[in-house]
Amino acid sequence: MDMNPSLNRLQKSDHVNFFEMVYEVASLIPFGRVTNYGAIARYLGSPQSSRMVGWAMNSCHSHIDSVPAHRVVNRNGLLTGKMHFQGPTVMQQLLENEGVRVEDDKVVDFDKIFWDPSKELSAFPE
């Protein structure tokens, strides 16, 4: 068989969609629900790549569709990425607009409204 390195790289190119996949999952977050980076990373098959999720969010502006990044918070339920929005209070406003209580830049009842794609979606829809 021809071990064409280009071919191998081609498959790796599929991982380039990692960002888009993150946007996909983020878009699947139900209204009034929130999730954390680790859950999304875990759903993508790389539970250790939670940082990549945040990185993808950093580039979410590059995505065509608007990504509800305000529904994605860190494991502590803290709105760590609020500063990356149009305004430091936009993220909180959006969450409160969805019925999510945010106190001191932290999601109240985070474990209650926590939405795990790996459990809710239960499968890999590709």
Added chain:
DNA sequence: GGTGTGACAATGG
């Protein structure tokens, strides 16, 4: 093509 980074998470002291 190597180095640095980053909106995290888990572990250790």
Added chain:
DNA sequence: GCCATTGCCACAC
């Protein structure tokens, strides 16, 4: 129980 360190993996320079 809080602060510091490590791991991690993909992307930008």
